[in-house]
Amino acid sequence: MKLVVDIKKRIGDFTLEVAFETDGETTGLLGASGSGKSITLQLIAGIETPDEGQIVLNNRVLFDSEKGINLPSRKRRVSYLFQNYALFPHMTVAENILFPLTNVKEEKRKDRLEEVLRLMALKGLKNRYPAQLSGGQQQRVALARGIIGKPEALLLDEPFSALDDYLKTTLIKELMEALKGYQGATLFVSHNMEEAYRICPKLLVLSKGRVEAYGSRETLHHYPPTLSVAKLTGYRSFSKFQTLSSYVIKALEWDIELQVENIPAKQETFITIASEKIYLAEDSPENANIFSAWINTYEEGPRRVLCYLTLKRPPAHSKDDHLEWELSKEEWENIKNKPQPFRIRIPKEGIRFLKE
Numbered sequence: 001m002k003l004v005v006d007i008k009k010r011i012g013d014f015t016l017e018v019a020f021e022t023d024g025e026t027t028g029l030l031g032a033s034g035s036g037k038s039i040t041l042q043l044i045a046g047i048e049t050p051d052e053g054q055i056v057l058n059n060r061v062l063f064d065s066e067k068g069i070n071l072p073s074r075k076r077r078v079s080y081l082f083q084n085y086a087l088f089p090h091m092t093v094a095e096n097i098l099f100p101l102t103n104v105k106e107e108k109r110k111d112r113l114e115e116v117l118r119l120m121a122l123k124g125l126k127n128r129y130p131a132q133l134s135g136g137q138q139q140r141v142a143l144a145r146g147i148i149g150k151p152e153a154l155l156l157d158e159p160f161s162a163l164d165d166y167l168k169t170t171l172i173k174e175l176m177e178a179l180k181g182y183q184g185a186t187l188f189v190s191h192n193m194e195e196a197y198r199i200c201p202k203l204l205v206l207s208k209g210r211v212e213a214y215g216s217r218e219t220l221h222h223y224p225p226t227l228s229v230a231k232l233t234g235y236r237s238f239s240k241f242q243t244l245s246s247y248v249i250k251a252l253e254w255d256i257e258l259q260v261e262n263i264p265a266k267q268e269t270f271i272t273i274a275s276e277k278i279y280l281a282e283d284s285p286e287n288a289n290i291f292s293a294w295i296n297t298y299e300e301g302p303r304r305v306l307c308y309l310t311l312k313r314p315p316a317h318s319k320d321d322h323l324e325w326e327l328s329k330e331e332w333e334n335i336k337n338k339p340q341p342f343r344i345r346i347p348k349e350g351i352r353f354l355k356e
């Protein structure tokens, strides 16, 4: 199962120009608001038409501007589920879900219905009307309707945005199970990195209508190529830097010299450090990249504590020059009453160079 997209579309001042290929692995579409995620899905679904390019699904050409091919939505075998899913109010849950299954024998329809009702945790609700369902249940009916016809591509535009956290987690698990057996190409738009990470082995990051990064979730998390991808993937401390010698840089915001493993490329102008990759220096035999740090403020979560460090004696700092340090509750209990400053260590291998 393969989806190949190489398209261009101008809408007003906005230009979308994206090219990527996905296989059976679910791909998460991330990017700031207005970066072109929804339009990309609409172009693949056939709701909008590209100005130029090609869309090919499992060797079937859905769109080709040069050959003049533009299959209508209903013939694409693509299911597009968007935020404002519309259920038919006068139809029951079962009727809504079965709606796309025309020309299918009654027995098969029943089997498929039972299968998707189970998958979407909707058993017992099949005779209700949409108005008698919660927002989350309605969303699951829409998902069930989207997959009942076994589309070759499933395009999900923030399908869980209306759900509370608990239900969201449960449904994400269920959806992951369902998608394991699903053979089609799946694109999943999300604003939430953690949600996308849990569901999607591959991530595609859009920025201003272009592909800024595309790769496995592990690669993008460990080696974000740009400042905005790093922000999306959860990095929170950034500094401009100056190269002092081959393997020594000066982080300007934090005013420290750091030994690094790699020589930065020309276009790389920022560095970042993962907040969980900072350690107490006490127990370390290493002596590179050790600094005095004061905790300025901290936020205590249920399992982790986030400290905002300053590497200069307070109060000579601004909010921007903080270095974020994430600790487990256990580590926090160990250090919270110790006198400051602490000695912290920033391992060379935890430092990442970023393009702007």
Ligand SMILES: Nc1ncnc2c1ncn2[C@@H]1O[C@H](COP(=O)(O)OP(=O)(O)OP(=O)(O)O)[C@@H](O)[C@H]1O
Binding pocket: 011, 012, 014, 031, 032, 033, 034, 035, 036, 037, 038, 039, 040
């Ligand atoms: N029908 C339209 N007419 C004019 N401009 C449009 C239209 N639809 C979308 N746009 C513009 O195209 C750009 C991309 O929109 P799109 O909805 O794809 O973004 P998105 O990444 O899905 O954003 P969000 O995360 O906010 O949903 C935006 O700048 C938007 O204003």
